[in-house]
Amino acid sequence: MASIIKRKKNYSVVYYYEDENGEQRQKWETYGSHQEAVKRKAEVENQINTNTFTRPTNQTVSEFLNDFISLYGKKIWSLSTYESNIGRIRNYINPFIGDVPIQKVMPKLVDQYYSKLKETKPVNKPNHPAKTEFLTDNIIHEIHKLLKCAFTKAVKWEDVAKNPFFNVDLKKPVHKQRDIWTAENIKKALNHCRSGKLYIAINLSFACSLREGEILGLTWDNVHISDKEIQADDAHVYVDKELCRFSKSTLDILNEKDVLFTFPPVMSNTTTRIVLKKPKTDSSNRKVWLPKTVAYILRKWQSAQEELQGFLGDEYLDYNLVIALQNGRPCESRVLLKDFAALKKEANLPDVVFHSLRHSSTTYKLKLNHGDLKATQGDTGHAQIDMITDVYAHILDEDRKINAQVFETAFYTNPDLRDAKPPEPEQNSVDLQSLIDQLQQSPELASALAQLIQNHSISQANFSY
Numbered sequence: 001m002a003s004i005i006k007r008k009k010n011y012s013v014v015y016y017y018e019d020e021n022g023e024q025r026q027k028w029e030t031y032g033s034h035q036e037a038v039k040r041k042a043e044v045e046n047q048i049n050t051n052t053f054t055r056p057t058n059q060t061v062s063e064f065l066n067d068f069i070s071l072y073g074k075k076i077w078s079l080s081t082y083e084s085n086i087g088r089i090r091n092y093i094n095p096f097i098g099d100v101p102i103q104k105v106m107p108k109l110v111d112q113y114y115s116k117l118k119e120t121k122p123v124n125k126p127n128h129p130a131k132t133e134f135l136t137d138n139i140i141h142e143i144h145k146l147l148k149c150a151f152t153k154a155v156k157w158e159d160v161a162k163n164p165f166f167n168v169d170l171k172k173p174v175h176k177q178r179d180i181w182t183a184e185n186i187k188k189a190l191n192h193c194r195s196g197k198l199y200i201a202i203n204l205s206f207a208c209s210l211r212e213g214e215i216l217g218l219t220w221d222n223v224h225i226s227d228k229e230i231q232a233d234d235a236h237v238y239v240d241k242e243l244c245r246f247s248k249s250t251l252d253i254l255n256e257k258d259v260l261f262t263f264p265p266v267m268s269n270t271t272t273r274i275v276l277k278k279p280k281t282d283s284s285n286r287k288v289w290l291p292k293t294v295a296y297i298l299r300k301w302q303s304a305q306e307e308l309q310g311f312l313g314d315e316y317l318d319y320n321l322v323i324a325l326q327n328g329r330p331c332e333s334r335v336l337l338k339d340f341a342a343l344k345k346e347a348n349l350p351d352v353v354f355h356s357l358r359h360s361s362t363t364y365k366l367k368l369n370h371g372d373l374k375a376t377q378g379d380t381g382h383a384q385i386d387m388i389t390d391v392y393a394h395i396l397d398e399d400r401k402i403n404a405q406v407f408e409t410a411f412y413t414n415p416d417l418r419d420a421k422p423p424e425p426e427q428n429s430v431d432l433q434s435l436i437d438q439l440q441q442s443p444e445l446a447s448a449l450a451q452l453i454q455n456h457s458i459s460q461a462n463f464s465y
Contacts, residue, residue, distance in 0.1 A: 001048055002041045004034070011037035015044050017055055027056050047161075054103070054161045061105065062098035064159065065089055068150045078280055079257060083250050088143050091123045092135070102154060105164050114140060114170060138173040179352050180360040192347035195339040197323050197331055200301055204237070205357040208288040212333050212354055213242035217276050218322045220302065225295040235295035240285050241276045243330055248273055263319070263330055274330050298322070 002015035013029045031037045047053035069089075073082060097105065097113055117140050122130040148165040155163050181189070186206050193199045204210045204218070222238040229235045241260055248271055251259065258278040265273060279285055290298070301322075308326065309316045317328035325331050333354075340354050 002044045004037045004041055006034075013037050013040045013044065015041075015048075017048075017053065019055060029056075052161070054158055057103060057159060058101050059159065060098060061100050061102055062094045064102045064154060065093070065098075065150060068153055072150075072153055074254060077254075079246050079250060079254060079259070079277060080244065080280065082254060083246060084142075085146055086250075087123075087125075088139075088146055092117060092120065092139075092143055093147070102151075102160055105151070105160075107164050107168065110164050110168055114144070114168070117143065136173075137171050141170065141173045144168065144170055178356055178359050179350060180356045180363060181350060181352055182360070185349055186357070186360060188347055189343060189349055193343055195343070196301065196304070198336060198339040198343065200298070200323055201336055201354075202357060203294050203297060205354070206361045207291055207294045208237060209358055209361040210237075210239065210288070211242065211358060212336070213244055214239050214279070214284075216321075216323055216331055216333065216336070217241045217243035219320045220322055221320060223298060223302075223322060225290070225299050225302075230292055230295050233289070233292070235290040235292065236287050237290065238287050240279070242279055242284075243274065243332070244277055245272050245274050245332065247271055251275070261319075266329075274332065 002013055005012045005014055007030070010030050010032060011034050013031065014026065016024055016026055019025050029040060031040060044053070069086070073085065077085065096116060097109070100109070117135050120135050122132060122135055122139070124130050144165065148163065151160065151163045151165050154160045186202070189202060190199065193202065201212075201215050204215045205212075210218070218237060218239070219241075222240065224237070225235050251262070251273060256262065256275075259275045260278065261276040263274045263276075305324070309318060309328070312327070315327060319328060319330065321328070321330060323331050323336075325335070337354055343349070344351055
């Protein structure tokens with residue numbers, strides 16, 4: 001089925017195969033030694049006999065990833081995942097291995113590729129300059145997940161025999177404990193805050209564990225703060241959308257997947273659009289109850305917004321957003337973050353990112369409910385409960401210490417466990433015969449002792465009930 005032909009100093013393995021159209025084709029593979037050629041000949045014949053033969057192809061990684069995106073990415077990925085993966089392919093995959101034929105991608109080449117990535121500077125995004133000198137382990141891990149998924153499809157499509165991205169020695173990313181604000185920091189921030197939009201956002205992030213996009217995408221029809229609801233402790237918000245900005249090309253390619261509403265652009269020639277979209281996971285759709293104070297704060301904010309709307313009239317674009325610009329248009333995160341940066345500087349607060357307030361919220365709730373993961377997960381909208389245990393393990397450990405103390409009080413102080421009592425302090429032994437001899441020799445001592453015993457008995461009788 002396959003033969004070896006010597007050509008000058010090289011050896012070629014020659015065999016026939018059927019292409020995707022069923023046509024017979026001849027393939028020559030050249031090797032530098034006879035031993036390599038013999039090994040490849042046996043491999044080809046075994047694959048043909050066991051129906052595991054992979055048709056030769058010169059398709060490059062770049063060409064294959066285009067097919068992968070078209071057949072898989074468009075169907076499976078969300079808008080944000082699509083944009084992120086397109087950026088990773090454009091910036092960190094194609095420039096390095098894009099021209100390599102997919103059948104030449106071997107584990108050794110993969111290790112060399114990841115070594116180069118660790119020495120690669122991140123690409124600056126518009127309005128988002130890089131914060132590290134080189135690509136982080138987290139970014140490399142995301143690139144690895146993308147390529148591992150893509151080459152799994154390549155195996156299924158019989159473009160490659162094995163996935164070279166399995167069993168790769170890659171450092172697992174570690175969840176870094178994020179710096180957060182304490183409850184005292186939150187109070188100080190609210191006391192110094194002069195921006196109404198930021199004031200509402202801080203309350204929603206801390207009290208309700210809402211994400212940034214969820215806060216900016218919250219609409220009044222999902223805010224339930226009537227007198228009846230507040231008095232019944234049933235005031236709540238319902239989270240079912242988030243505010244995002246995507247490129248127009250991404251929205252067109254994915255046919256506005258999961259988009260609930262697209263805001264008209266201020267300028268028609270802009271290449272991006274602001275949208276309200278469904279949350280990424282089903283668990284993000286959730287009801288979050290409000291503390292009474294936060295409910296009343298929202299009512300006051302709503303009244304102020306209605307007054308502004310009445311003053312501006314038709315100039316106010318009413319999109320029913322809880323947090324909006326003065327003309328009613330959506331407030332993007334960069335506007336909120338600018339006010340947040342000014343607040344940190346003015347109030348001399350620790351330099352944390354806005355998302356840290358959500359971590360502060362989760363931490364505070366875990367402390368208050370003594371590590372009730374399910375209740376906390378209901379507020380945060382995490383898809384997996386492990387995401388909470390991984391990030392907030394230090395909080396749960398504190399409560400586990402308390403568990404030991406509670407266990408001691410509830411169980412080990414039980415009087416039935418007589419054999420487990422702590423040892424009693426040693427007492428001085430009394431020589432009874434010596435004491436009797438002393439009393440016989442000293443009548444005064446015996447008389448004083450008798451009087452002392454009588455006085456003690458009278459004292460005890462006066463304090464008994």
